[in-house]
Every structure is written in structure tokens, then in C-alpha cells.
Amino acid sequence: MLKLAPSILAADFARLGDEVATIDRAGADMVHIDVMDGVFVPNISIGIPVVQSLRKASSMVFDVHLMIQDPAKYIQAFAEAGADSITVHAEASGDLGEHIGMIRRAGKKVGICISPDTPVSALDGYIEKADMILLMGVQPGFGGQHYMPHVSDKIRELRGICDKIHPSCDIEVDGGITLDNVEDILDAGANVIVAGSSVFKGDVTAHVKAYKEIFAKYGR
Numbered sequence: 241m242l243k244l245a246p247s248i249l250a251a252d253f254a255r256l257g258d259e260v261a262t263i264d265r266a267g268a269d270m271v272h273i274d275v276m277d278g279v280f281v282p283n284i285s286i287g288i289p290v291v292q293s294l295r296k297a298s299s300m301v302f303d304v305h306l307m308i309q310d311p312a313k314y315i316q317a318f319a320e321a322g323a324d325s326i327t328v329h330a331e332a333s334g335d336l337g338e339h340i341g342m343i344r345r346a347g348k349k350v351g352i353c354i355s356p357d358t359p360v361s362a363l364d365g366y367i368e369k370a371d372m373i374l375l376m377g378v379q380p381g382f383g384g385q386h387y388m389p390h391v392s393d394k395i396r397e398l399r400g401i402c403d404k405i406h407p408s409c410d411i412e413v414d415g416g417i418t419l420d421n422v423e424d425i426l427d428a429g430a431n432v433i434v435a436g437s438s439v440f441k442g443d444v445t446a447h448v449k450a451y452k453e454i455f456a457k458y459g460r
Contacts, residue, residue: 243269252434266448270301277308281381295322319346329352378415388415399429
């Protein structure tokens with residue numbers, strides 16, 4: 241199933257609850273929440289209190305992406321704050337297997353992310369343990385970047401592996417996705433699309449519907 245996960249990193253933070261309500265009404269499947277610590281990536285975004293506040297205002301699936309150096313310190317807190325899915329980076333410090341176990345024990349879906357320069361082979365032994373693999377289409381940390389074309393080769397490689405060993409695993413792609421290039425990314429094998437600026441800059445409802453119209457052509 242194809243899913244749209246608008247990233248609130250590009251939303252109007254002065255009216256964040258309204259922005260999330262808008263994408264929900266328009267038909268988005270989940271909301272992507274980027275958490276940055278200023279250490280793992282050179283930027284700081286939102287934290288636990290924002291997730292807690294949004295959880296009170298929305299029943300959408302919260303797809304929480306931890307771009308932080310030491311996720312073990314925060315996995316439980318974000319689970320309690322209202323995350324439905326928690327994604328950690330393979331490049332983060334600590335033991336990835338331990339992070340996966342912490343997410344599972346918290347009763348949340350497991351996501352694993354790799355950055356554009358990290359090979360798919362870094363996921364060996366972990367793909368079967370994940371509900372979703374997130375491939376970054378840009379260097380993590382800032383919105384509004386252009387998609388790196390070589391990531392499409394990684395999507396195809398990962399799709400081939402998942403089809404053999406874990407067909408139910410979602411492949412999510414985040415960074416630089418627009419209405420102009422999303423079909424190429426879907427064709428490569430992604431099924432969860434994170435879109436920030438291309439959803440929230442302008443007519444949010446129209447943009448969500450435009451993505452969903454493209455998805456409908458694929459019938460999956």
C-alpha cells in the first residue's frame with residue numbers, strides 16, 4: 241500500500257495543530273515528525289513536549305524519526321509521548337539491535353534509517369526485524385534540499401532484498417520529494433513517501449490530494 245507521510249518540519253509551527261488537522265482531512269496516511277538534536281545532525285527541531293501536545297489534538301499515525309546521536313536515551317519517552325512508529329538511524333551511537341528491542345518492548349513499530357552515503361549493506365541482519373526502512377534522499381538535518389538521484393538505486397536494491405526476505409517491510413523515502421519526481425521514486429520500489437515543502441508550502445489540501453491521485457494510478 242502506498243502511503244503519504246507529510247513532514248511537519250515544513251509546516252507553520254505557529255499553527256501546527258491546524259496544519260496536522262488539514263493533512264488528516266485531505267487524506268494523508270500519517271504525519272512524519274523529525275526530531276533533531278543538533279549533534280547527530282547540525283540542526284535542532286522539535287522534542288517530546290510537541291509530540292505530547294499534538295497527540296492530544298490528533299489521532300493520526302505519528303511516524304517519529306529520531307535524528308539523534310543517542311536514541312536509547314529517548315525511545316521510551318517518545319513512545320510514551322504518543323509515537324506510533326519510531327525510526328532510529330543505523331549510524332547513531334549505541335547498539336542498533338538494542339534500539340530495535342527497546343522500540344518493540346515499548347509496543348511501537350520499528351523503523352531503521354540510513355543516510356544517503358550509507359550502503360544498504362549496513363542493514364544486513366536487521367531488515368527482518370524492522371517494520372519499515374527509511375532511506376534519506378538528502379543529507380539529514382534540513383528541509384528544502386534536492387533529492388539525490390543515486391538514492392533511487394538504493395531503493396531498487398533494498399526492494400529486491402525485501403521482496404526476498406521480508407516482503408511486508410515498508411520502504412520509506414524522505415528528502416527532496418516533489419510531485420515532479422515522486423513517480424520515479426515509487427517506480428524504484430518505495431511505498432511510503434515523506435514530503436515536506438511540497439505539501440506544506442502553498443495549498444496543503446490540494447498538494448495532498450495531488451499526491452494521492454498519483455498513488456491511485458499505481459493501484460497498490
